[in-house]
Amino acid sequence: MKNIIIKIKQNYKLIIGVLIIGLLIGYSISSSTHQNNNISENKSTHQHIDTSDSHDHDKSENQIWTCSMHPQIKQNKPGTCPICAMDLIPLERGSVEGDHVDPNEIQMTKSAIALASVHTTIVKKGIPTKKIQLLGKVKADERNVAEITSRFGGRIEKLLINYTGQQVKKGEKLGTIYSPELISAQKELLESTKYQSTNPSIYKAAFTKLKLWNLTDQQIDEIVTNGEPKVYFEVLSPISGTVTIKNVAVGDYVKEGSALFEVIDLNRVWVMFDAYESDLPWISKGDLIEFTMQSLPGKSFSGKVSYIDPFINPQTRVAQVRIELENRNQQLKPEMFANGVLTSNEANKTKKLLIPKSAILWTGKRAVVYVKIPDRENTSFLYREIILGAETGDSYVVSEGLSEGEEIATNGVFKIDAAAQLAGKKSMMNPASDNNTMSNMQHDMDTEDHADGNIQHEMFKVSGNCGMCKETIETAAMSLNGVIEADWSQETHMIHINYNANMVKLVDIHKAIAKSGYDTELEKAPDDVYQNLPACCLYRE
Numbered sequence: 140m141k142n143i144i145i146k147i148k149q150n151y152k153l154i155i156g157v158l159i160i161g162l163l164i165g166y167s168i169s170s171s172t173h174q175n176n177n178i179s180e181n182k183s184t185h186q187h188i189d190t191s192d193s194h195d196h197d198k199s200e201n202q203i204w205t206c207s208m209h210p211q212i213k214q215n216k217p218g219t220c221p222i223c224a225m226d227l228i229p230l231e232r233g234s235v236e237g238d239h240v241d242p243n244e245i246q247m248t249k250s251a252i253a254l255a256s257v258h259t260t261i262v263k264k265g266i267p268t269k270k271i272q273l274l275g276k277v278k279a280d281e282r283n284v285a286e287i288t289s290r291f292g293g294r295i296e297k298l299l300i301n302y303t304g305q306q307v308k309k310g311e312k313l314g315t316i317y318s319p320e321l322i323s324a325q326k327e328l329l330e331s332t333k334y335q336s337t338n339p340s341i342y343k344a345a346f347t348k349l350k351l352w353n354l355t356d357q358q359i360d361e362i363v364t365n366g367e368p369k370v371y372f373e374v375l376s377p378i379s380g381t382v383t384i385k386n387v388a389v390g391d392y393v394k395e396g397s398a399l400f401e402v403i404d405l406n407r408v409w410v411m412f413d414a415y416e417s418d419l420p421w422i423s424k425g426d427l428i429e430f431t432m433q434s435l436p437g438k439s440f441s442g443k444v445s446y447i448d449p450f451i452n453p454q455t456r457v458a459q460v461r462i463e464l465e466n467r468n469q470q471l472k473p474e475m476f477a478n479g480v481l482t483s484n485e486a487n488k489t490k491k492l493l494i495p496k497s498a499i500l501w502t503g504k505r506a507v508v509y510v511k512i513p514d515r516e517n518t519s520f521l522y523r524e525i526i527l528g529a530e531t532g533d534s535y536v537v538s539e540g541l542s543e544g545e546e547i548a549t550n551g552v553f554k555i556d557a558a559a560q561l562a563g564k565k566s567m568m569n570p571a572s573d574n575n576t577m578s579n580m581q582h583d584m585d586t587e588d589h590a591d592g593n594i595q596h597e598m599f600k601v602s603g604n605c606g607m608c609k610e611t612i613e614t615a616a617m618s619l620n621g622v623i624e625a626d627w628s629q630e631t632h633m634i635h636i637n638y639n640a641n642m643v644k645l646v647d648i649h650k651a652i653a654k655s656g657y658d659t660e661l662e663k664a665p666d667d668v669y670q671n672l673p674a675c676c677l678y679r680e
Contacts, residue, residue, distance in 0.1 A: 257551035273479040275412035283404035295319030325368030380404035430479035492537040522565035615655035
């Protein structure tokens with residue numbers, strides 16, 4: 140033991156040196172291991188972060204952002220809508236268009252439908268009915284009008300009718316005429332009686348001559364019985380009625396064929412109503428017309444159509460529709476005004492497809508509706524052109540283009556079409572859209588170039604009367620480039636205009652309508668143009 144301690148003492152410096160070297164080596168090894176562990180952990184952490192970033196990046200690339208108000212806007216990054224500046228929202232998975240979806244479909248989210256006030260209805264069949272407002276006048280029955288003329292020349296010796304409006308009965312004496320010709324003819328008759336048995340043809344010829352001069356058999360028999368001619372010939376009324384025209388006075392000389400009196404039987408009258416061309420398909424014989432008279436307030440009348448004029452008046456552009464009425468108490472007087480309503484069923488009550496007027500967009504000769512596509516997760520609409528039949532009040536008959544059971548938009552239709560226009564899909568202004576057009580339009584939206592999308596709606600008053608006015612006013616407005624839709628109401632005289640404010644100014648629309656002959660709130664039509672309008676279109680008092 141001593142020997143060991145002595146050796147340690149002798150070599151302690153060496154032992155201390157070895158210990159120091161060992162500690163240094165151990166520290167070195169420990170530091171290296173810790174550093175390697177940190178490096179490994181950092182690498183692992185870095186790799187994890189890279190993986191996460193890559194996943195988020197992929198997710199961002201796959202995420203589509205859209206506008207709740209304008210679902211045609213689709214971008215691969217968040218931002219604001221280039222149309223309305225609303226914040227874009229992520230498009231839900233499963234709502235992206237599939238392989239079998241028409242590229243022209245307009246998809247709308249629930250919030251977009253609510254903001255645009257879009258409503259739909261199912262297309263159904265019904266009996267087309269229409270109430271037609273008609274204006275008319277009371278007229279005399281032309282079959283009960285007697286024009287009394289002079290059958291021979293002479294002088295008016297006496298008049299028993301002194302004023303128009305006087306009531307007469309059939310056969311009543313109206314006046315007397317002195318006629319030398321008549322006296323000669325009576326003498327011939329009296330001479331012919333001597334040969335009546337031997338040569339009856341002479342008597343018959345003289346008798347017929349007086350008969351053609353409007354003498355009655357009784358008058359001729361009196362001449363033969365008395366054996367002498369009558370100096371004064373009596374003018375008799377051929378019908379019972381009212382004297383409406385008196386053309387002669389006592390002492391007047393008249394020639395053969397001169398008009399003396401006019402007598403009208405007003406116990407039965409006509410009411411003649413004016414019907415526009417667009418209303419004629421709805422009117423047929425036997426239809427009931429209910430009407431009132433301005434001069435007889437509180438009373439209502441009715442009658443069935445007995446006649447429809449086969450010709451259109453070239454001045455007023457109307458055809459007359461006639462009903463016949465009994466008028467025993469004479470309360471209906473000629474030239475009284477009548478306001479009538481005819482409720483008609485088209486095509487003998489055959490059921491046809493009917494759609495509301497609000498569902499239709501007009502673009503020149505084309506009528507457009509938006510059909511809702513069934514079995515879509517998000518509501519989708521598709522542009523479709525249709526052919527319309529007759530107008531039925533608040534609806535139209537559909538001739539071609541729709542089937543029973545389809546669902547169409549009936550409110551907010553213009554907003555759907557505006558979205559289609561901005562998306563470059565089929566629309567009123569772009570009925571022949573293709574993929575290139577859609578790509579270009581989408582590019583324009585991405586670059587926020589929307590100068591052509593400034594669609595505005597205005598409403599103002601335009602004077603007018605009838606269906607022809609409506610057609611002329613709307614045509615004048617639609618003739619301007621940039622006017623999308625024009626609808627003038629015959630009842631309210633207000634016109635609704637949808638137009639692109641970047642392409643046309645509102646004042647130009649006023650001027651175009653005024654140039655066609657119709658006064659607007661801002662512009663007055665030229666007098667010479669107004670005077671050339673059809674008579675039914677002259678609205679100025």
